[in-house]
Amino acid sequence: MNQEIAEFDPELAHAVPHFSVLLSSTARGARLARLLADTQLRRWGLPTEPANQLVAELAANAATHGRVPGRNFRLTLYVVGGTLRIEVTDTRGERLPEVRCPEGMAESGRGLLLVEALADRWGVREERCPRKTVWAEIGTGNAASRTVTSR
Template identity: 50%
Template sequence: MNQETVTAPGEPTARTAHFRTMFPTTAHGAHTARHAAERWLAARQERPEPDDDTTATASLLIAELTANATLHGRVRGRNARLTLTLTPATLRIEVTDARGERLPAPTPAADADGDDESGRGLLLVVSLADAWGCEPYPPGGKTVWAECARRAGR
């Protein structure tokens, strides 16, 4: 975890903060990573606004993306990575796992019994995030990301 200053030519200085942690692709590993990220975000809130639900939204997005990595991205002996990038305007959440062939799809895919809930959690990500996507992570993984704008009264 570190903080750095990013300055574009002719632009005011903007603070960008980064959080990164590796976690085992287990329910406990995802839980631990989520709580560490929530504590990190809380420590960076300069003055919480009463109507600012960015932290609550971020918590839900982090929970869903880390849970998906444990359910759909697990490879024995390989960890997943949670990365947060916080700027004055945006929070970007990235979860990288080792299963590049299993790409997310935000639609329910029912099995023959109609019991499969695959894809339903991503519907939450689609509805809460301002943007989301999936990128390959060579040599064989993927990074699923979501962004939410930092603003009061989303």
């Protein structure tokens, strides 16, 4: 079973707008991650691009390269000040992502190049085995001066 136990701090929940969901490590789960992120960003009144593209790439990587049959991946979004942080956690901690240029007409291998181009910052956080979290941060425009509410 793939469960996590976390302490819930109601004061923090209101201070930092956040959204977190566990999804199946499949192409369908990756598509759903993008759709749910789009909906949440709209609720918060934040721009959906390039965040949607970042979520799509990170979720697709989790479903493709981070897939372990029977285990899920987690999408987490949160806003601190004027920065949106997108995190995707999967259960293939031994497979760390690397940016590489695909050769010739290869049909895949460009996802992290896109993440690198769109994100202000991105990286990988190795966690307690067997997990890893790939994250990306982007500015939210004028969001630092307005209040984003968590729903």
